[in-house]
Amino acid sequence: MxxxxxxxxxxxxxxxxxxxxxxxxxxxxxxxxxxxxxxxxxxxxxxxxxxxxxxxxxxxxxxEFDETDAVIALVSAEPDPTVGLRTLLGTALSHPQANVAVMLAGVNDPLVEPVLTRVTNRRIDYLAELFTRLGFTGDAARHRATLAYSAYLGTGQLWRTAPGALPADSGAWDSYMDEVWKALTATE
Missing domain, CATH: 1.10.10.60 (Homeodomain-like)
Structure with missing residues (x-):
């Protein structure tokens, strides 16, 4: 049969x-x-x-929908921008491998590159909006958004190529995330 x-x-x-x-x-x-x-x-x-x-x-x-639109909708539902940004960064930095792999795979492909450009700009714009809600203005909000997104891409690359470079246990990871948070939100 x-x-x-x-x-x-x-x-x-x-x-x-x-x-x-x-x-x-x-x-x-x-x-x-x-x-x-x-x-x-x-x-x-x-x-x-x-x-x-x-x-x-x-x-x-x-x-694009699952990894950008749905995430932005979820974070936007949080009224406190500190909680929203911290949650977004913690989630994005802890598991960026497949997302970053998709982004890196399509560089210079005529079908993929416009999508990557749109997604990247949308994500950085949204991060800048969150930093603005935290009290940063103009260029400062945009620069922090770009730095946050760069950290995301870099962490994704490390997860793929050198996972030992990143904290292995949850306590070390939490400490690392605290340092990332301090770097992104420091006023001086």
């Missing part, structure tokens, strides 16, 4: 494309290897997407 395959959804293909992008870069987002990974036929992909570029666009749209 043969086992009946589960019909894959559009979301299954999008998730597989994002995982492949995070793990192997742009070259890993190809229909045939993704089909093998999912135990499916290429026809399943083409049922949902006209081609690889359409799949990639859908994956990037999903990534």
């Amino acid at each position: 043969t086992e009946k395959r589960r019909r894959l959804s559009r979301d299954d293909w999008v998730a597989a494309a994002l995982a492949a992008l995070a793990e192997g870069g742009m070259g890993a987002v190809a229909i045939e290897p993704l089909a093998a990974r999912l135990g499916a036929t290429k026809g399943s992909a083409y049922w949902h997407f006209a081609n690889r570029d359409e799949l990639l666009r859908a994956a990037l749209q999903h990534w």
Whole structure:
């Protein structure tokens, strides 16, 4: 008796494309290897997407929503900007690996680069808004936002390439985050 395959959804293909992008870069987002990974036929992909570029666009749209729009909405619901920014930084810095991998994978790709530019600008703008709500003005808020985002990208790269450089236990991590917080919010 043969086992009946589960019909894959559009979301299954999008998730597989994002995982492949995070793990192997742009070259890993190809229909045939993704089909093998999912135990499916290429026809399943083409049922949902006209081609690889359409799949990639859908994956990037999903990534942008989950990793930017939804996060901003969640943090914006917090009335205290100190709590919101501290929560955002703690969460983003503790697990940036896959997110940063997606960002690094698409540099110089004509489909991905405009999305990365939009996401980066939106994130820095939102961070600047939070720093403004904390009392920093103009350039100071923007510079701190850029520094915070740089810390995020750098931490993601360290998690991927040199995880031993980052604090390993929760107490050391909390101490590290306190120092990051002090550096970003110091007034002198």
